[in-house]
Amino acid sequence: QEATGDYSTAGWAAVHAAWACDDQNAQEASRLCRLKAIQLFQEANGASNLSQTGAQEAFKFDPSKVPDLPEPRPMFEIFVYSPNVEGVHLRGGKVARGGLRWSDRIEDYRTEILGLLKAQMVKNAVIVPVGAKGGFVAKQAEGIECYKTFIRGLLDLTDNFIEGQIVPAHNVVRHDDDDPYLVVAADKGTATFSDIANEIAKEYNFWLSDAFASGGSSGYDHKKMGITARGAWESVKRHFREIQVNIQTQDFSVIGIGDMSGDVFGNGLLLSQHIKLLAAFNHLHIFLDPNPNPQKSWEERQRLFNLPRSTWADYNPKLISEGGGVFSRKSKSILISPEVQAMLGIQAKSLKPNELIHAILCAPVDLLWNGGIGTYVKAQTEHHAEVGDKSNDAVRVNGQDLRCKVVGEGGNLGFTQLGRIEYAQNGGRINTDALDNSGGVDCSDHEVNIKILLNAIVANGDMTNKQRNHLLAEMTEQVSELVFKNNYLQTQAISIPLSIYPQMFDLHARFIRHLEKQGQLDRELEFLPNNKILAERRAAQQGFTSPELCILLAYSKISLYQALLGSDLPEDPYFRSILENYFPTPLPTRFAEEIAQHRLHREIITTQLTNLVINRGGIAFVYMLEEETGQTAPEIVRAFMVAWEVFDIEKLCLDIEALDNQINSQVQLKMIMSARQQIERASRWLLRHHRMPLDIAKTIETLRPGVTQLADSLDGAEPEDLEKLAQQLIEAGVPSELATRVAR
Structure with missing residues (x-):
């Protein structure tokens, strides 16, 4: 088709569907290709912009109606194709949100996005929308142009609100129900693209306007707020508080994944002036400081954080303690000083860079802070090929080999779920990335819903856009506090059953079986114990680990949210205060009636109730x-x-x-x-x-x-x-x- 220039949506639908099944057999793939082409467009196709004129073509289908697609199955999938770019957008529900990633995995980007969607569904249990994730690969054009094409492909298929009425997308063959809610966010490679997406939304006269892509010049800057790191720090503080250590007043040792130019790593390692950062690494360098001065090293990290595009090579060598230094990962070998030997608990006098990183990950320290990209810890039972991060196979370690007391997952996918469980079963304190770093999505969700509220007020002429932006900026810290409260309460909801695990074990085991029977949970997919393992744990008086409880917490919220949203409960006038409490304090005082008419008032009330009942009542x-x-x-x-x-x-x-x-x-x-x-x-x-x-x-x-x-x-x-x-x-x-x- 590329040879003939025939980029028909039907043809690419078939190719995409067969490819999505990840079938390695050519004949079988050919058979699937024909079957999927027929099936997608007879049964699963919800909308297609086949008749649109433009640089891109897109189609939307229901993955549940396509056999052989891997789990989990999102509610909607959009495939966008042009000669320069192709990509997918997966949504777990009608009201869903998640980032758009510029992927470098041209052969299997759908597999990458599907894995991220799975994590996003769990992470979004704390916010109004369910999980979504998108990604694109650039083929023959510059990345920003590819991003624009991808965004246009998504909006081509999205319905709109105009003067309070649903208006179907223009020139689209549509077979599904009204579907006007499409929200995107930044992700790997697209961190600075929010304004671009919002300009395209305005070009389409899309009802969400600059609430379409959170962040940007008139949104909340996550790096400036430090929202993701500060939210994850609530988990870290609780872990240490439960072993009677106050990390805001007591020195503690840390190893890290990332560098100070990064949002999550940089912000995280400035949250306590008692951090003793002994070692860290990114894709370029390895940093070693066996006996740091907490105050002076904090000041130097602050300088690097403020220095544009800084690396560990910019760290002042005069401030590094004896035996330490900054080393290139391209070195053939690195001499290991006696001080570093003692710090890492090793005897080797020289190591290759990857061997040194391996030793750093297994160092006997208080905290491992992950603020980087990549998967560095798996379970002993897993093969590297199962992890899906080939670039880090050489440095990856097993959960049972970690000697840190606590793990803080500011970054995504640093551990496999089985790696977390293995580490926790060996006494480590860890939650999940989805729970630790949910602050970012929580902040974005508040931004979007505040903008939906204020944009309606601006449209009515009761506020100027300049006044709206000023008000948004004024509420920054109040939004942060709402987010951190959620982080705090979710970690507490995990700590309580951990503290009395024999008492709760049978109840949680029955709950898992109930969710599975209702078709709401796939135990194998989420690495929750099967009945045989449950029986073994009961006999051994072993409870669920924290990472397992984090998954169960999320599914408990997902299940309750669905039950409440499908009822008349959100319409009870009593819950007006619940709705108002979602918003920062100036808004309910000034705009109580407008809040009551918020387009997502039912979803917000349901989310607030779900969080309150599960966080306070229990999983x-x-x-x-x-x-x-x-x-x-x-x-x-x-x-x-x-x-x-x-x-x-x-x-x-x-x-x-x-x-x-x-x-x-x-x-x-x-x-x-x-x-x-x-x-x-x-x-x-x-x-x-x-x-x-x-x-x-x-x-x-x-x-x-x-x-x-x-x-x-x-x-x-x-x-x-x-x-x-x-x-x-x-x-x-x-x-x-x-x-x-x-x-x-």
Whole structure:
């Protein structure tokens, strides 16, 4: 077809579908090619811009209707083709978002994007849209022009909102339902392209305008905010807090993947002035500093961060401790000083660069901070070929060989999931990249939804664009705080079951089987234990690892989100405050009515409720009460909200969390668990003894006075066991009033 110039969408649909199946047999590929061409356009094709005039052609199809495509299956797939560029965009749902990557994997870029989509679906469990991911390869033109062509191909197939009405894309053969929500973001190779994408959106008169691509000149600059690194640092701080170390006041040793010019690595290694960075590497250099001065090295890292396009070679050699230095990865071998030998716990006097990196990854340090690109840790049971990152095969290590106490995953895909599990089973403290670095997508989601709100106000003439941009800038730190709160609560939701794992094991095992039975979870795909392994762990009194619980947390949220969004619960007037609390404080005060009319108000309310219930109630809270009471997820959430308000659980939790680094973290977790048990008991009672559906506001109004009166009547008359518990908490450093309340 390239030879004849026939770039028909139908022909390329067939080629793409057969190629996507990753079939290596030529005859079978030919057969699939013919079958897929027929099947895609008779069954799966939702829209095609075959009749469009332009440099690109695109088609959209439903992957669930195409046999042999690898899992996971997104809801929609768009394939864009032109002589200069081709690419795919995969979406997990109608309201979905994720980055567009400039891929260098021309032979298998769909495989790359599919793997990233899988991670994005889990990461996006904390935000309004579900996961999406796109990628393109440049063939015969400059990268920016290829990006523009790819964006136009996506918008060619996307419906629009004009004067409140859905308007189908122009000159498109369309067979699917209305589908106007398309949001993109920066990714590898496209970090500075947001303004380009938004200009094209304006060219198409697309309703999202500059909310189409988050960031850019009138959006939130993630590197300046340090949003991804600061969000991941919440995980790092919690890991250390749970071993009674405050990394903001105590020195700790670090090895790193990346360099100071990078967003996540650079911002991350400036978040504490007590970091002792012993070693780091990127694709060019290896940095070694066996005995750094924390303050002076922090100042030098700050200088490099501010220096455009800095590398480790720019580090002032006078500030590197004896035996250290900066070495090229192109060197044939590197002499290892006695100081570096002691730091890495090795005896070799010289190593090849890749061998030295291997030793760095296995160094006995406090923290491994990943802010780079590539996969560096796998499981012993995995082969390098399974990892899909050939360029790092020579340096990759096994999870069981790591000697660091904590891993912070600021970057994506630094570990395989099995590598994480293996490391955790050997005592390491780690979550997942999706949980650690969700701050970036969370920030972008807030930006998009704030812009949707404010753009409507600008369109009505109640605000100028200049005023809008000024307001966006003013709210930067408030948006950051909303994001970090989500990071904090998600890590806490993992820590609680880890602290009482034998107690929660059977419940979580049943929940996994339930999700699998409902077709909402593929255990094998997510590396969750099968029934045989579950039985072995139960017998050995071994629970789920943190990386496994992170996956289960995400799927719990995905499941609850779907159940709530499909109900009438988001329409309950009681949740207006939940909707307003999503936005930074100036907005609800000034634009309460406009917020109530937000185009995604149902999705925002559902996301807020999902995060609140799962973060505070627990991973299997809704499933457990479904089992026990037979009630539906929406009714369980109604009961949760009544309990949450009647017993003022929010204030209780905030008071407990204010004691970070002041009392033993295990005491804190036990108090949070006590608050959670109060929610469980009250919700269970409501579901069993009140008529459904609960009127949330009226039930709170009815029950709150009695609960308050009961609490007041207990003053000075606590039973002996409650008084004893309160005294134990006081002796652990808990303020007297809070200790008494928790004990009750």
